[in-house]
Amino acid sequence: MSEPTEIIISVRDLKVGYGKNVILRNVNFQVRPGEVFVILGGSGSGKSTLLKNLIGLYAPLEGEVWIEGDNLVAARGNERQDLLRKFGVTYQSGALFGSMSVLENVRLPLDELTALPEPLKELAALAKLKLVGLGAAAQKLPSELSGGMQKRAAIARAMVLDPRILFLDEPSAGLDPVTAADLDLLITELAHHFGITFIIVTHDLASIYAIADRVIMLDSRSQTIVAEGRPAELRERAADAWVRRFFNREPDAVASGLHL
Amino acid sequence: MTKITPDELDTDFQFGPDGFARVVFRGRLDARTVATCWDGLERRLRAASLKTLEVDASGLRFCDGAGLALLRYLSMRLMTPEAIVSISGLESGLAQLLRGFTSEDYAAFRPPMRVKCRSLPEEVGSEVRRAAWDLREQIEFLGSVVGKLPPTLLDRRQMRWPEVRRVFELAGANAVPIISLVSILVGLIIAFESAQPLAQFGAQIFVVNMIGLVMVRELGPLLAAILLAGRSGSAFAAEIGTMKVNEELDALQTLGLDPIRFLVVQRITAAILLTPLLTFYATFLGVTGGVLVALGLGFPLPLIFHQLSSTLRLSDIGLGMAKGVVFGAIVSGVGCLRGLQTLQGPSAVGVSTTRAVVTSIVLIIIADAIFSILFYFLTR
Numbered sequence: 001m002s003e004p005t006e007i008i009i010s011v012r013d014l015k016v017g018y019g020k021n022v023i024l025r026n027v028n029f030q031v032r033p034g035e036v037f038v039i040l041g042g043s044g045s046g047k048s049t050l051l052k053n054l055i056g057l058y059a060p061l062e063g064e065v066w067i068e069g070d071n072l073v074a075a076r077g078n079e080r081q082d083l084l085r086k087f088g089v090t091y092q093s094g095a096l097f098g099s100m101s102v103l104e105n106v107r108l109p110l111d112e113l114t115a116l117p118e119p120l121k122e123l124a125a126l127a128k129l130k131l132v133g134l135g136a137a138a139q140k141l142p143s144e145l146s147g148g149m150q151k152r153a154a155i156a157r158a159m160v161l162d163p164r165i166l167f168l169d170e171p172s173a174g175l176d177p178v179t180a181a182d183l184d185l186l187i188t189e190l191a192h193h194f195g196i197t198f199i200i201v202t203h204d205l206a207s208i209y210a211i212a213d214r215v216i217m218l219d220s221r222s223q224t225i226v227a228e229g230r231p232a233e234l235r236e237r238a239a240d241a242w243v244r245r246f247f248n249r250e251p252d253a254v255a256s257g258l259h260l
Numbered sequence: 261m262t263k264i265t266p267d268e269l270d271t272d273f274q275f276g277p278d279g280f281a282r283v284v285f286r287g288r289l290d291a292r293t294v295a296t297c298w299d300g301l302e303r304r305l306r307a308a309s310l311k312t313l314e315v316d317a318s319g320l321r322f323c324d325g326a327g328l329a330l331l332r333y334l335s336m337r338l339m340t341p342e343a344i345v346s347i348s349g350l351e352s353g354l355a356q357l358l359r360g361f362t363s364e365d366y367a368a369f370r371p372p373m374r375v376k377c378r379s380l381p382e383e384v385g386s387e388v389r390r391a392a393w394d395l396r397e398q399i400e401f402l403g404s405v406v407g408k409l410p411p412t413l414l415d416r417r418q419m420r421w422p423e424v425r426r427v428f429e430l431a432g433a434n435a436v437p438i439i440s441l442v443s444i445l446v447g448l449i450i451a452f453e454s455a456q457p458l459a460q461f462g463a464q465i466f467v468v469n470m471i472g473l474v475m476v477r478e479l480g481p482l483l484a485a486i487l488l489a490g491r492s493g494s495a496f497a498a499e500i501g502t503m504k505v506n507e508e509l510d511a512l513q514t515l516g517l518d519p520i521r522f523l524v525v526q527r528i529t530a531a532i533l534l535t536p537l538l539t540f541y542a543t544f545l546g547v548t549g550g551v552l553v554a555l556g557l558g559f560p561l562p563l564i565f566h567q568l569s570s571t572l573r574l575s576d577i578g579l580g581m582a583k584g585v586v587f588g589a590i591v592s593g594v595g596c597l598r599g600l601q602t603l604q605g606p607s608a609v610g611v612s613t614t615r616a617v618v619t620s621i622v623l624i625i626i627a628d629a630i631f632s633i634l635f636y637f638l639t640r
Contacts, residue, residue, distance in 0.1 A: 098606035103371065115295035116326055119338065124329035126369045127361045135369040143605050161291070162324040193353070 007066075008033045008165060008197050009054075014063035016046065016053045022061065023049050026224045029216050033164065034195045036187065036211050038202060038231075041218035042246070047201045048092075048169060050218065054199065055089050055167050056080070067165065085113065087165035088158025092173055094150035096142035096157070103129065103138040106157045113161065128156040132186060148179035152186065159190070165197045166190075172204040184210040205249060217243055269293035270319075273304050279311030279343070283334075286319030289327030298330075301339065310343040318349025328357060336363045401597045404520055405528065412525045420526055427530035431492035432538060438491070443483055443542040447471060447549020450479075455557060464557055468567040471550030476572055476580050480543030482628065484535060485587030487542075489620035493595035496527050497616035500599025501609040509600070524596040528589060535588025536581045543580055575639065583631055587624050594620045 014027035235247035598616035
C-alpha cells in the first residue's frame, strides 16, 4: 500500500459527479512534492467539484486519490482524520470564521487538534501570520480585512499545522492585479522555501503564468483532462484548438452563441 | 547517549555552576513532542534561576511550526527571563525562520491583555440611544408603509398578486398542521386544568363558558399571531436580510424599484388577510378542545352549545378577528423591517431573525393589552 516517494499526490481513474450526473471521468494525474500544480478549466468544467473530491468533501463515483501513499477514498475513521490533516485547504471566499479575530482563526486548528501550551499556540499562529504579512492585523475581525488580506489569512490558517500540501480554490478571484500578484509571490515563496506542494484551482491566466509548474486543463464537453503540461508549452502548441484559445484569451463567439 | 526512534524527541539537561544550563534536543520537534516535553522544560528551567541557557538543536531531524514556536519561546527569554539564551546547531533554513519573527514582532502583534469595559452610564446611554434610534426607524418604516400601501394596492401591475398568493400559502396553508396541534392541545389543557378547581364549587359546566371566552377573545388570536411570528415573521426577516446581504436590495433600487413596494407591501397584505383566518381556525380548534373535555366530563352536547351561545357575543368574535388583523400587520411589518435593517457580516441574518421574533412578540402583547383596555371602555 505504498507509493513511490517522489509522487505526493496520485489520482487514478477518478470519476466525479452527483449521482447519475457525471461531470468528469478518466481523471488521472500525479503531483510531485514542492510543485505548484494548477487545475484549470472554463466556467462549469468541474474544477471546484474535482477539488472537493480531492480533499475528501465529496466521495468520487469511482477511482482513487492517493495522498502521501494513502488512499483517501478508501480511508475511514482515524486513518481518514490523520490523512485529512496532511493538507490544508483555502476556499474561494476565504471562509474565515466571522465571529473570531484573525489570530483566533489561525489558532483554531492548534487549539482543537494539538496539546500545545497556550503561549506556544499564540507564538506559532503569530509567526504564520507574519509569514503571510498579516502580523499587524492579528487582532482584527475578518470583516475588517480587504479581500487579499482575507485570502492570506486563510492561507495562514491552512498552514498552521505545517501540512506538506495546500489546496487553494480560486485564490485570486475578486482581487485586483497587484494584490493577486502579491498572493502569487507568496505562493511561489512558500513552494520554494518550504517545499509545500500547491494544488490550485483557478482560471486567472496571469497568475498561471506566474506560478504554475504544471497545468491540467479540464473541459466540460469531453468531460475529462484535455491538456497537461507547462503553461507556456500549452499556449504555443496544445493539440486542442480550444486549449490554445484559452491560453491566448481569444473569444469563441460562435461556440458561445453570441450574435452581435 | 540513548538511542531514539525517529518519531520521538529526546531532551537532555545539563546544569553547571553560576546558573548555567544546557538543553540538548534530539529527534523530532513537532506539535506532539513539544506538548509532551513542555512540562519538563517548565519544571527544570523556570525553577532554576539561570544566568545562561544554551540550546543545542544540532540533533534535530525534524522541526515544524510548533517546534519553532518552542525555540522562539526559549530564545525570547519568556521561560527564563534572567538568562542570556543562545540557540546553536539549527539548520540554516530553520535558523532564518527563527530570526524572521522577533520579540518586537511578538510584542507588537500580541492581543492586548486588558479587556475594554464600559462604565454603567456609558452602557445605559448607548442602549437608550440605540432604542431611540430603533423607535425612530420603526416610525419611519410605519409611515412609509402606510404611505405606499394604498397606491400599490390599487396598481395591479405593481402589486404582484402572485407573490401575495405565494406568501399566503407559505405562511398560512403550510401553518395549518402546527396551529391545529397547538390550539387543540391548549384548549384541552386549559379546560382540563380548570375543571378540577371548578368541580369544588359544583360549577364544572362553566368550563365551557370559560374556554369559549378565553379562546375567542385572547388565546386564539395570540396563538395564531405567536406561531405566525415564529414561522413567518422570522422567515420574512431572513429572506429580506439575505437579499440585503447579497446586495439584491441595492440591485432593486438601482432598477428603480422600491423594496417596500416590491417586497414589503405583498407580505403585509398577505399577513393581514391571512391572520384573521388563522385566528378563526385556532379559536375554533381551541374551543373544540374544551368541548372535548366537557364531553369527557359527561355533559351532553346540546347543553355545551347552549352554554357557549349564551356567553359569546358577536362582539367577542369581532374583537378576536380585529386582533388578528392588527397582530398580522405587526408580525409581517416587524419581520420585513428587521430584514431591511440587516447589517453586513455572517451573523447579521441570524440577528435579524431573532430581533424580528422578539420584537413581534413584545409588540403583540402590548397591542393585546391596549385592545383589552379599549374594549373594556367601549363595552362598558
